[in-house]
Amino acid sequence: MIFTLNAATVDVDAHPMKRLLDVLREECGLTGTKEGCGEGECGACTVLIDDAAVCACLVPFAQVRDARVTTIEGLGGDHPLQRAFAEEGGAQCGICTPGMIMAALPLGEKPSLRKVREGLAGNLCRCTGYEAIYRAVRKA
Template sequence: MKRAQRPIAFTLNGKRVSLRVHPMTRLLDVLREECGLTGTKEGCGEGECGACTVLVDGQAVNSCLVPVAQVAGAKVVTIEGLKGRHPLQRAFAEHGGAQCGICTPGMIMAAAALGPRPTLGQVRTGLAGNICRCTGYEGIYRAIKKAESRSKKPEARRQETAPTIAPSKARTPNPESRIPKAGTQRAR
């Protein structure tokens, strides 16, 4: 009883991909199993932990809540799309932003969606949908601050930022069809 498959095409980390999958397959599973990109993690499968965060047209989404049909024609960026060269990646590795590492890809994608030089308040609100059980978040804040000071440096550095990342305010073709991460959803 295989589910009916349909063709779907979208841009993944700057490259166009065409697949045949059931349209309701979770984007998370498509990325991990069809595309072999296992950097995106599953922590809860219900959109609470944010370990599966990816960017869809520049907006951070929980890929466990997105049926793949919703990214047809969209630009999807995963942690692999940052190619290890994003200032946030180096900063997380070097300044205590990553401990066990399972939340790290999602955390970095959510931080990348905040745009340049976010305030601490913006970081706290923007990452409220990403749970880290190791750091108490302080190391993550420090890493983001370091990345920021690094990305301020010469042009050469700035170019290392993957060009596919649009600022978080980027217009999505059909905003209704996606589930943006409501950062404050879990705020009490």
């Protein structure tokens, strides 16, 4: 099945009902997308499909046919959001960080605190109390 993964066209053979999360981690070797619950509650597996944040644990692989999927690896490591998370202590244990950054991406540059809190309500972090994450997202 053909889709666009981090700006490259890829052809991946996997069961159409396999979770996108597992396809990314196992077939594509992209382990930056994490599993925290499998229920769509924690947001650790957040990736973008056609620029919209989704939980990859709730997406059947078949549904990304011809779509653009962006994972944390697609940001390259030096994206302003990534730099801001590093500088502001937004990443502690780091397991929620890729999902948090992917959920923050659609919020655009320098979003308001209210927009950040609402936009990240689907991403759980147990380390930071979110304060450092707000500082990072608002800075980027």
